[in-house]
Amino acid sequence: MQYQSLLCIHGRDNGARFAVISASIYFVLIFGFLLIGQTSVMLILAGLLSPLLVLTTYRRVRDAARPIWYSGLPLIPLSLFSMALAFGNSTLLSSVAFFFALAVNAFLAMLASKSKVSRYQNGYAGPAAVAKSHANRRRVEPTLDADGSTSYREESDTESERGNASDNQQDWESSVSIRSFSASLQGWAVWGKQHPKILLSVAGGLLAITLLSGLWSLVSSSEEETVALTTLAVEEPVLTSAREEAKIPDGFSVLLEGNILIMRWLGETRTPGEIWSLASAQGDRSCTNLRFNNGTDYRTILVEYMPDTAIEARFSPLDTQAIITDIARRGSVKLCGYDFSLKGSQSALARNAAFIPYL
Structure with a gap:
C-alpha cells in the first residue's frame, strides 16, 4: 500500500x-x-x-x-x-x-x-x-559467423515492457x-x-x-463524588447487597437478610446504639414485642438506632414466616410506641420476589 x-x-x-x-x-x-x-x-x-x-x-x-x-x-x-x-x-x-x-x-x-479505471x-x-518495477530479462540468441563459429547476441526484451509501464505511469x-x-x-x-x-x-x-x-x-462524575461522600459519612451501609426490601405504604420497611426478618422505620435523631436486647433483657420495654391488632405477639431479638436515624428491629428466624403472613393479612401493628397501618402491605410484599414464598 x-x-x-x-x-x-x-x-x-x-x-x-x-x-x-x-x-x-x-x-x-x-x-x-x-x-x-x-x-x-x-x-x-x-x-x-x-x-x-x-x-x-x-x-x-x-x-x-x-x-x-x-x-x-x-x-x-x-x-x-x-x-x-x-x-x-x-x-x-x-x-x-x-x-x-x-x-x-x-x-x-x-x-x-x-469508475472507468480498469486497474487498481x-x-x-x-x-x-x-507502477511495479519489472526485473530486467535478457534473451541470448545464437548467430553464425562467417568462419562457421557460433557467437551469441544478447537482446533485451524489457524495452517493450518499459514502454508499456511508462505509458501507464505517464498520466500520473x-x-x-x-x-x-x-x-x-x-x-x-x-x-x-x-x-x-x-x-x-x-x-x-x-x-x-x-x-x-x-x-x-x-x-x-458529580454523582460518583456524591455517592463517595455519602459512603464516607455513614460508617455502616444501611442496606447491604444481601438484603431484600419491601416498602409498606405507612412508612416502614420489611427486610429479609437471609432468613432473618427485619422491620425498619425512621425514628428520632439519637446516638446509634441498642434500644432493646433480648440477650441482656435491658432497654426500652415497649420494644420487647411486635403486636398486631388481633392480639398476636412476636418477641424481638434486637432493636437498635442506626447511624442514619433509622430504627431496626430483628426477629428470630423461627418467626419469619408467621410475621410476614400477619403483615400481609392484619390491619395494623405496634412496636416501640409506634402504630403502623398495614393497608396495602400484601401488594407491597408481592412486588418483591423474595417475599412471595412466605405469602
Missing part, C-alpha cells in the same frame, strides 16, 4: 481498500482503549484518525459516483464510538456504537464501482499510484509526492468553499455531540 495515497483527494478507492482502512482505524481505537483505558485521550486519537477516514470515504464515494456528502457519514459512528470509549461505562453502549459503525462502513464498501493497485487508482507521474499532497489540501479548501452548509452542519454536529458528552461526563 502506498502510504502517500492515504492522503490523496484525487484518486479512487474500491470497496475492499475502503473496508481495510476503516477497519484499521477502529482497530487502532480499540487497541488504544486497551492500552490507555477510559480517558478523554480517546477523543484526541479519534480526531487524529478522522481525516484518514474522511479521505478514504471521499475516494470511495467518487469511485461509486455517489453524492459527496456521503463522505461525512462515517464521522457520526466514529464520534459515537470514541465517546463511548472515553466516557461511557456500558459495554452495551460501546457495542451498539461499534455495530452502527460496522453497518455504515459496510454500506459504503458494498457500493458498486462506477492495492485497491487504489490515482496520482499516488506507483507529474502529480506524485509533495505536489499531490498540496493539491489535495487545495481541493478540500475549494470543496469547503463550495459546500459551506455541509461543512458547517458536520462541524456543528460534532461540536454538539462533544458538548453533550462532556456534560454527561460532568454529571456522572
Whole structure:
C-alpha cells in the first residue's frame, strides 16, 4: 500500500481498500482503549484518525459516483464510538456504537464501482499510484559467423515492457509526492468553499455531540463524588447487597437478610446504639414485642438506632414466616410506641420476589 495515497483527494478507492482502512482505524481505537483505558485521550486519537477516514470515504464515494456528502457519514459512528470509549461505562453502549459503525462502513464498501479505471493497485487508482518495477530479462540468441563459429547476441526484451509501464505511469507521474499532497489540501479548501452548509452542519454536529458528552461526563462524575461522600459519612451501609426490601405504604420497611426478618422505620435523631436486647433483657420495654391488632405477639431479638436515624428491629428466624403472613393479612401493628397501618402491605410484599414464598 502506498502510504502517500492515504492522503490523496484525487484518486479512487474500491470497496475492499475502503473496508481495510476503516477497519484499521477502529482497530487502532480499540487497541488504544486497551492500552490507555477510559480517558478523554480517546477523543484526541479519534480526531487524529478522522481525516484518514474522511479521505478514504471521499475516494470511495467518487469511485461509486455517489453524492459527496456521503463522505461525512462515517464521522457520526466514529464520534459515537470514541465517546463511548472515553466516557461511557456500558459495554452495551460501546457495542451498539461499534455495530452502527460496522453497518455504515459496510454500506459504503458494498457500493458498486462506477469508475472507468480498469486497474487498481492495492485497491487504489490515482496520482499516488506507483507502477511495479519489472526485473530486467535478457534473451541470448545464437548467430553464425562467417568462419562457421557460433557467437551469441544478447537482446533485451524489457524495452517493450518499459514502454508499456511508462505509458501507464505517464498520466500520473507529474502529480506524485509533495505536489499531490498540496493539491489535495487545495481541493478540500475549494470543496469547503463550495459546500459551506455541509461543512458547517458536520462541524456543528460534532461540536454538539462533544458538548453533550462532556456534560454527561460532568454529571456522572458529580454523582460518583456524591455517592463517595455519602459512603464516607455513614460508617455502616444501611442496606447491604444481601438484603431484600419491601416498602409498606405507612412508612416502614420489611427486610429479609437471609432468613432473618427485619422491620425498619425512621425514628428520632439519637446516638446509634441498642434500644432493646433480648440477650441482656435491658432497654426500652415497649420494644420487647411486635403486636398486631388481633392480639398476636412476636418477641424481638434486637432493636437498635442506626447511624442514619433509622430504627431496626430483628426477629428470630423461627418467626419469619408467621410475621410476614400477619403483615400481609392484619390491619395494623405496634412496636416501640409506634402504630403502623398495614393497608396495602400484601401488594407491597408481592412486588418483591423474595417475599412471595412466605405469602
